[in-house]
Amino acid sequence: EPLLxxxxxxxxxxxxxxxxxxxxWTDQTLxxxxxxxVERVPDKTAIIADEVRITYGDLGERVLRFAAGFTDLxxxxxxxVVLHLxxxxxxxxxxxxxxxxxxxxxxxxAALRRHEIEYFVEFTEARAYVTIETHAGNDFAALAxxxxxxxxxxxxxxxxxxxxxxxxxxxxLSHGALGHARRSxxxxxAFLQLSGGTTGQPKVIPHxxxxxxxxxxxxxxxxxxxxxxxxxxxxxxxxxxxMRSPGFxxxxxxxxxxxxxxxxxxxxxxxxxxxxxxxxxxVVPPLALVWLNSSxxxxxxxxxxxxxxxxxxxxxxxxxxxxxxxxxxxxxxSFGMAEGLTTFTGLDxxxxxxxxxxxxxxxxADEVVVVDDEGTVVPxxxxxxxxxxxxxxxxxxxxxxxxxxxxxxxDGFYKTGDIVLEDERGYLTVVGRSKDQINxxxxxxxxxxxENLLLAFDAVHDVSVVGVPDEMLGERTKAFVVPRAGGDxxxxxxGTIRKFLRDKGLAAYKLPDVVELVDEFERTAVGKVSKLNxxxx
Ligand code: J2J
Numbered sequence: 001e002p003l004l005x006x007x008x009x010x011x012x013x014x015x016x017x018x019x020x021x022x023x024x025w026t027d028q029t030l031x032x033x034x035x036x037x038v039e040r041v042p043d044k045t046a047i048i049a050d051e052v053r054i055t056y057g058d059l060g061e062r063v064l065r066f067a068a069g070f071t072d073l074x075x076x077x078x079x080x081v082v083l084h085l086x087x088x089x090x091x092x093x094x095x096x097x098x099x100x101x102x103x104x105x106x107x108x109x110a111a112l113r114r115h116e117i118e119y120f121v122e123f124t125e126a127r128a129y130v131t132i133e134t135h136a137g138n139d140f141a142a143l144a145x146x147x148x149x150x151x152x153x154x155x156x157x158x159x160x161x162x163x164x165x166x167x168x169x170x171x172x173l174s175h176g177a178l179g180h181a182r183r184s185x186x187x188x189x190a191f192l193q194l195s196g197g198t199t200g201q202p203k204v205i206p207h208x209x210x211x212x213x214x215x216x217x218x219x220x221x222x223x224x225x226x227x228x229x230x231x232x233x234x235x236x237x238x239x240x241x242x243m244r245s246p247g248f249x250x251x252x253x254x255x256x257x258x259x260x261x262x263x264x265x266x267x268x269x270x271x272x273x274x275x276x277x278x279x280x281x282x283v284v285p286p287l288a289l290v291w292l293n294s295s296x297x298x299x300x301x302x303x304x305x306x307x308x309x310x311x312x313x314x315x316x317x318x319x320x321x322x323x324x325x326x327x328x329x330x331x332x333x334s335f336g337m338a339e340g341l342t343t344f345t346g347l348d349x350x351x352x353x354x355x356x357x358x359x360x361x362x363x364x365a366d367e368v369v370v371v372d373d374e375g376t377v378v379p380x381x382x383x384x385x386x387x388x389x390x391x392x393x394x395x396x397x398x399x400x401x402x403x404x405x406x407x408x409x410x411d412g413f414y415k416t417g418d419i420v421l422e423d424e425r426g427y428l429t430v431v432g433r434s435k436d437q438i439n440x441x442x443x444x445x446x447x448x449x450x451e452n453l454l455l456a457f458d459a460v461h462d463v464s465v466v467g468v469p470d471e472m473l474g475e476r477t478k479a480f481v482v483p484r485a486g487g488d489x490x491x492x493x494x495g496t497i498r499k500f501l502r503d504k505g506l507a508a509y510k511l512p513d514v515v516e517l518v519d520e521f522e523r524t525a526v527g528k529v530s531k532l533n534x535x536x537x
Contacts (some may be wrong), residue, residue, distance in 0.1 A: 003078050003102065003188040008206045009396030009404060012412070016187070024218075024365055024391035025210035030190055031099040033213060033253050035060060035180045041227070041255045048259045048276055049089030056255065059093060062173075064180060066097030069172030073128065073156050077102030077184055080124040080192065083238065084117055084131040084140065086110035087260035090160060090169070091237050092248070094130060099191075099209075102184030106192045106204070107238035110135050111443075114143055114505030115453070119201060121151045123399070124192060128156040133166070136508075186210040192398055193240060193338045196444025198417065198435045200452045204398040205338050212244060215342060215392035216253060218362045219246035222344045223307065223332065225280065229256035230304070232272055232281040234264030240338040241282055241312055251280075266294040274300040282309040282334070284442030285319070286472050292322050305329045307347065311336060311358075312442030313474050314430055320355035333358050335430055339414055340393025341366055343428055357427040358420075366390035369413065370422050383431050386420045387413040436531065438467035438477055443509045445477060447531075450512070453504050454479065454497065459487040464521055465512065466534045479512040480534055482520060492517060 011019070019025040028036075042057030054062070075081060081098055083105045085091050098105045106124050108117060110132075121129060129147055131140040144157035158168045184190075186209045195203040223246040225231075231251045235242035237260060243249050248258045259276050261268060264287050272278060283291070288310050291297070308323055311334030323331040335358035336342030343359035361368055370384040371377055378384040389412050396404040407415050417435025420428045438445040447465035454463045462482040467475030479497065483489045498511045522530040 002185055005078060005104070005189050005206070005398075007399030008189055009394070011211075011395055015412075019210075019214070019365060019391040022365055024214040024363055025186065026213065027186055028213060029099065029182070029184055029186055029188070029209040030213065030249070031063075031096060031180070031184075032182070033216075033249075034063070034096055034099075037252060037255045044227070044255050045257045046252060047089060047092060048257060049261075052089060054089065059096075060180070061177060062090075062093040063096040063100055064177035065173045065175070066094055067100040067178045068175040070097055070103060070128075071101055071178065072175045073172075075101065075103050075128055075156070077188075079103045079128070080106055080126040081128040081130060082106045082108055082117065082121050082124070082126045084108040084110065084112065084129065085160065085237075086132065086135050087233060087237050087262050088132065088160065089260070091260065092252075092258075095237075100178065100180065100183060102188060104189055104191055106194075108194060109236050109238060109507070111236075111507045111509055113138060113507050114146070116202065116505075116507060117143065118147060118150065118505070120194070120204070121147055121154055123201070124204065125153045126151075127153065128158065129154055130158045130160070132160040133162045135162075184209070186213075193238070195338055195397065196437055196439075197446035197449065198437050199403065199446055200448045202446065202449070203400055203403060205394055206398045207392075207394065211340075211392050211394075212249075215340075215362060216244045216246065216249045219244060219342065219344065220250040220254060222246070222346065222362060223250065223280070223309065224347055225250045225254050225256060227255040229254065229280050230276055230278045231256060231258050232269060232276075232278045233258055233260040234269060234287065235282055235284070235312075240342075241334065241336060245282065245309075245311070245334050245336050245342050245344075247282070266291055266296040270294075270296050270300040270302065273302050273305055277304040279304055280307045280309070281305065282311070284312040285310055285315040285474065286313075286441035288315065288323070289319055289472060292319060292326055297326065303328055307332050309334055309344075313439045314358075317356040321351070331355070335359060335428060337416060339416070341368070341388040341390060341414075341416070342392075345427075353427060356429065357423070358430050360426045360428065361388075361390070363391050366393070367413070368422065368426075368428070370420060375409075380424055381421060383419050383421050385434060386416045386418045386428070388416060389413045438465070438475055440467065440475055440477060440509060441473035445510050450477075450479070450501065450506070450510055453501055453506060454481070456504075457497065457500050459484055459489070459491045461485065461487075462521065464529045464531065464534060466531050468514070468535060470513075476513040477511070478514040478516065478534070480516050480518050480521065483517055489517060
């Protein structure tokens with residue numbers, strides 16, 4: 001019986017039939033993908049984390065022990081479990097344990113805090129919350145206790161230790177191991193991922209096993225992932241780029257090795273590359289620049305590195321052109337979105353394509369159209385809005401009918417909010433954005449979410465949050481604030497505003513970098529705040 005989660009927009013049957021007959025969707029779940037490899041190469045190293053090597057055999061065993069533990073808690077197929085973890089070694093076993101039992105992990109960035117997590121726990125009606133004691137100075141053990149009090153649907157919290165094993169983990173692992181079996185179907189929702197968002201409340205993205213694996217398998221080929229791949233994972237494991245483009249799922253599907261790390265800075269990443277013979281890594285543009293500009297390049301042997309994949313935000317052609325000479329790796333540009341479509345440049349393409357395009361769609365069944373403001377297709381080579389539909393692109397956000405009506409066309413194309421050019425060969429160049437979102441070096445911020453919180457600040461009359469140009473990050477966040485009449489403007493500093501938002505429990509990367517007080521906002525002809533003009537300032 002298929003799992004029916006209310007609030008999920010299914011793929012129309014005719015598309016499902018086509019995606020299966022064309023081989024994009026196969027009869028496999030994510031858990032089955034892993035256990036096939038566990039059987040085939042039990043002694044190969046799957047994960048290297050904190051000096052510990054975990055073989056595929058050990059990984060399979062740990063997955064099945066966690067699976068027994070979650071089952072004992074009463075977590076079943078279809079139950080949502082918020083997974084709020086940084087790149088620690090148990091991330092992968094816990095994720096696959098949830099896949100194994102058909103539970104639906106809600107993948108939350110470790111950088112998120114109370115404001116966001118509380119919302120996701122409630123919105124998805126999660127039955128369990130899995131986190132780590134502390135991360136980046138945040139006390140998530142305390143957050144777990146708060147959520148237990150405040151969220152009626154939440155029955156269990158599991159808190160990992162920052163070092164070593166926690167009592168919660170020991171308890172979970174104390175139930176023996178399940179046998180691997182089919183407990184969910186390829187068409188089931190496998191997990192919920194969080195969108196970068198454009199609205200006050202972030203949107204939730206449901207992916208099925210078959211839709212996700214279609215993209216994983218195709219990216220593996222384009223990214224040249226094999227059993228010999230050693231992939232350093234510096235991006236958050238829960239992010240789409242890190243998961244499937246080709247990501248750690250791609251590497252695990254081939255029996256390669258992943259090396260998750262909490263920190264991608266050269267002093268941590270370069271020694272890991274040298275020590276473990278890392279061949280492959282995916283990064284956001286600001287980190288690529290830090291690596292390129294680091295003098296530590298000369299100190300460590302980085303010759304094993306074959307592919308530096310860059311995406312999440314626009315990578316300049318100038319920086320891309322430096323990678324081969326300075327890091328000895330081939331650049332693979334990737335443009336993609338958690339909602340679905342991904343594009344890559346090929347590894348053996350000419351330099352112009354590699355440095356100045358963001359790639360072409362991963363799956364032969366990906367449909368891409370570039371349209372003007374009226375929705376009319378524009379000529380090849382002309383900038384326009386990117387709309388897309390395909391075997392790995394969702395048909396709607398979870399439990400969001402009004403938002404879906406605006407962001408998907410009647411025939412199921414997702415309106416990405418990106419402005420692109422498509423060349424004759426089908427390669428895309430990203431030239432801009434129509435959605436109200438800030439891309440702060442690959443980290444996505446919904447201005448409306450920050451604005452809504454700031455409107456509750458006493459001294460604030462009105463606020464508009466925009467991205468302004470930044471050399472390293474591409475964009476940083478600026479808040480234009482109109483003070484309340486007669487209020488004390490000395491209360492409105494960058495420091496007080498950031499503190500206010502921190503106290504509200506907002507993730508640190510969403511805090512404004514700059515604040516400017518203004519008397520009023522420039523308005524467009526129809527009276528809307530002119531964000532376009534603000535972005536130039
Ligand atoms: C310009 N903008 C880009 C790029 C993403 C692979 C790679 C990236 C993501 C990702 C992903 C860009 N140049 N190279 O999920 O699987 C902006 C666009 C896009 C939004 C999606 C993957 N690569 N972007 O970044 O869901 O605006 O996914 O719509 O985080 O990032 O962000 P996200």
